[in-house]
Amino acid sequence: MPLRIAPSLASAPMPYLSRVIADLEAAGADSIHFDVEDGSFTPVMTLGTKIIADLRPLTRLPFDVHLMMVNPEWILPELAAYGANRISVHYEACPYPRRVLRQIVSLGAQAGLAFNPATPIPDLSYLTPYLSFIVVLTTEPEMPDCPFLPEVLKKVREGKQAAGQGRCEWVVDGGVTAENISQIQKVGADTVVVGRAVFKEGKITENMAALRAAA
Numbered sequence: 001m002p003l004r005i006a007p008s009l010a011s012a013p014m015p016y017l018s019r020v021i022a023d024l025e026a027a028g029a030d031s032i033h034f035d036v037e038d039g040s041f042t043p044v045m046t047l048g049t050k051i052i053a054d055l056r057p058l059t060r061l062p063f064d065v066h067l068m069m070v071n072p073e074w075i076l077p078e079l080a081a082y083g084a085n086r087i088s089v090h091y092e093a094c095p096y097p098r099r100v101l102r103q104i105v106s107l108g109a110q111a112g113l114a115f116n117p118a119t120p121i122p123d124l125s126y127l128t129p130y131l132s133f134i135v136v137l138t139t140e141p142e143m144p145d146c147p148f149l150p151e152v153l154k155k156v157r158e159g160k161q162a163a164g165q166g167r168c169e170w171v172v173d174g175g176v177t178a179e180n181i182s183q184i185q186k187v188g189a190d191t192v193v194v195g196r197a198v199f200k201e202g203k204i205t206e207n208m209a210a211l212r213a214a215a
Contacts, residue, residue: 121155
């Protein structure tokens with residue numbers, strides 16, 4: 001199956017998001033990725049829930065919401081009501097991940113678990129009834145000029161061989177470019193979240209084509 005590409009709106013030009021959505025859909029994006037950050041788990045605050053609600057009528061593409069926040073349970077019903085199809089929470093921010101993933105699934109969305117680069121991925125077999133995808137971050141969140149960390153990719157390769165994890169979708173998020181996308185695909189990733197490499201110079205169609213060609 002071809003590698004799926006989920007452009008991240010955190011890197012998109014905010015005043016033109018309606019046009020961006022149309023361009024991404026025309027360029028063959030597989031889903032739209034939203035980072036929701038609370039300024040506590042991460043150093044800054046980014047997209048909130050209202051923008052998800054405002055953009056939902058513009059496309060049928062799946063909306064993939066990555067919650068980089070502590071105690072995310074309170075926001076889950078709102079996200080689901082606004083049309084989030086996939087919601088991931090951070091392992092580091094959830095003392096009881098099974099409970100949170102179960103809540104996401106009960107709201108009608110796919111549930112995912114995200115891991116920062118420094119966090120090893122433990123045995124997740126006890127989450128199997130609810131866990132649909134695993135997000136491996138390959139940059140440090142909000143680090144200026146954050147470099148891609150290829151060493152982290154071994155989590156994907158090893159994780160796909162682990163009991164109860166191989167059936168999950170594996171997502172790589174952070175620093176993805178046309179120069180490293182084939183390396184990511186080789187370790188078995190199913191989806192990449194791509195930010196700057198999609199939106200650079202405003203050439204969405206050309207940049208998406210370059211990523212597809214390099215994968």
